[in-house]
Amino acid sequence: MRPALTLYLAAPRGFCAGVDRAIKIVELALEKWGAPVYVRHEIVHNRFVVDGLRAKGAVFVEELDDCPPDRPVIFSAHGVPKAVPAEAERRQMVYVDATCPLVSKVHIEAERHFENGLQMVMIGHAGHPETLGTMGQLPEGEVLLVETVADVEGIAPRDPGKLAFITQTTLSVDDTAEIVAALRARFPAIIGPHKEDICYATTNRQEAVKSIAHLIDALLVIGAPNSSNSKRLVEVGRAAGCGYAQLVQRATDIDWRALDGIRAVGVTAGASAPEVLVNEVIDAFHARHDLTVELVETAKERVEFKVPRVLREPA
Numbered sequence: 001m002r003p004a005l006t007l008y009l010a011a012p013r014g015f016c017a018g019v020d021r022a023i024k025i026v027e028l029a030l031e032k033w034g035a036p037v038y039v040r041h042e043i044v045h046n047r048f049v050v051d052g053l054r055a056k057g058a059v060f061v062e063e064l065d066d067c068p069p070d071r072p073v074i075f076s077a078h079g080v081p082k083a084v085p086a087e088a089e090r091r092q093m094v095y096v097d098a099t100c101p102l103v104s105k106v107h108i109e110a111e112r113h114f115e116n117g118l119q120m121v122m123i124g125h126a127g128h129p130e131t132l133g134t135m136g137q138l139p140e141g142e143v144l145l146v147e148t149v150a151d152v153e154g155i156a157p158r159d160p161g162k163l164a165f166i167t168q169t170t171l172s173v174d175d176t177a178e179i180v181a182a183l184r185a186r187f188p189a190i191i192g193p194h195k196e197d198i199c200y201a202t203t204n205r206q207e208a209v210k211s212i213a214h215l216i217d218a219l220l221v222i223g224a225p226n227s228s229n230s231k232r233l234v235e236v237g238r239a240a241g242c243g244y245a246q247l248v249q250r251a252t253d254i255d256w257r258a259l260d261g262i263r264a265v266g267v268t269a270g271a272s273a274p275e276v277l278v279n280e281v282i283d284a285f286h287a288r289h290d291l292t293v294e295l296v297e298t299a300k301e302r303v304e305f306k307v308p309r310v311l312r313e314p315a
Contacts, residue, residue, distance in 0.1 A: 005289035007282065008215050010208035010268035011297040014222075016201030018100030019044045019272045021305040022077035025098040026053050028311040029072055033094075038067040040084070041076040041129055043098060044272040045227040047249060069093055078129035079103045081136020101305050102199045103130060106166050107137045109193055113164040114138050118191065119157050121146060123179050124168035128228055131168055152182040164191040169199040170229035170271070172236060173206055201271045202229050204299045206236045209268055211298050213240035217262035220254065221247050222277050223270030230270025242266070250277050251284040 022043050029037045035057025042050050042060060050060060064087055067073045072094040075084065079099040088095040099107075110120050120143045124131035135143040144155045157163055165183055167176055176198060183190055196203075209219065219237040223230025230247060237245035244262075248254055259265065265285070269278050285291050306312075 002288060002290045004292070005262070005285060006264045006292045006294060007285055008212040008264060008266045009278075009282070009293055009295050010205070010212055010266060011295055012201065012204045012208060012299055012301050013267075014269040014271070014273050014275050014278060016199070016271040017301075017303040017305045018077050018102060018199070018201070021307060022098040022100070023049060023053070025096055025307050025311060026058050026074055027056070028307060029074060029096060030057050032311060033072050036071060038071055038073040039076065040064060040067070040073060040080065041078065042226075043074065043076050045224045045230075046270075046272040046274070047224060048277060049272065049274060064088060064091075064093075067093070072096065074098050076129060077103070079107065079133030080129075081133055083136060096308055096310060099133070100169070100199075102169055103133070106134055106169065106193075106197050109164075109166055109197070110134060110137050110143070113166075113191065114142055118162050118164045119144065119159065121155065121157070121163055121165040121183060121190070122167065123147075123165060123171065123176055123183075125171075125228060128168065130170065130228070134166065134168070146179060146183075149179055149182045152179065152186055157187070160187050161189045163187050163189065166193060167197040168228065169197055170202050170232065171198055172232045173198055173203055174236070174239065200303060201301070202232070204301060205229065205233055205268060205271065208296065208298045209233050209237050209266070210240045212266045212296050213237055213242045215296075216242060216264045216266040217244065218242070218259055218264075219245040219266040219268070220281060221245065221268055221270060222250070222273045222281060223247055224249060224272065227270045227272055230273065233268055233270060237266070248281070251280045254281070254284060256288070 036059045219242045221233040234245045
């Protein structure tokens with residue numbers, strides 16, 4: 001007989017509005033201009049999604065220099081430094097910016113504070129495309145990056161009384177709160193965002209994981225190894241008391257030996273992981289267990305973002 005297992009399926013999970021919009025932008029661009037359409041960096045951090053778009057005619061490149069001037073180029077959902085669209089305009093290229101509107105909000109915040117004479121502190125991960133894009137909105141030296149509480153002690157702003165902070169949108173809510181507290185303790189005059197920069201989808205997915213952590217023996221997060229929000233879900237699960245939490249790209253990555261003997265498993269998906277991969281994981285558990293699936297929903301998401309007007313107009 002197959003062993004009994006309860007699978008707690010977290011909700012919300014998977015695609016957020018920004019990811020859904022970015023994928024649609026590539027698909028609509030292919031419909032409007034035909035293949036190939038170039039995309040600077042992965043449109044979202046998910047190999048399955050990227051491979052699917054590549055099969056339709058999208059060409060993924062690292063830099064604008066890799067794109068021919070006579071074909072459209074799309075900027076990824078993570079955002080790009082200001083210099084990138086400026087160079088595209090100089091080369092007279094057709095380009096579409098798929099930056100998530102919630103990332104664009106952070107860009108606007110940074111620019112507004114800079115115009116008001118404030119130096120920025122960004123809480124984020126060094127080298128992540130979103131961090132590079134946000135820091136690239138301002139002149140070099142105007143954004144100080146901190147990744148941890150310890151980093152707060154190491155920064156040297158030119159005027160401690162004229163600071164503001166922003167954050168990457170895909171961070172751990174709890175870890176970020178600790179860093180913000182450290183910033184406020186060292187720089188009491190520092191100005192924060194009017195509304196939290198960590199996006200609704202990141203927050204909702206983390207809360208959903210916390211809600212099932214006490215019910216499960218193991219947690220599987222479906223997402224890419226370069227997906228910040230997916231990796232944070234693993235960390236949140238562990239911090240919430242789940243002894244085993246693992247990031248998997250799809251069902252073939254599951255370490256079944258590590259799950260031997262468990263009675264309850266939690267499954268969620270990062271904001272760039274499609275639901276088809278969730279179903280694939282559930283089917284894999286069905287094949288091995290007498291499975292009961294319990295949906296645990298902690299929030300309803302109804303956010304939608306429009307695609308750019310250029311894609312809604314006829315070719």
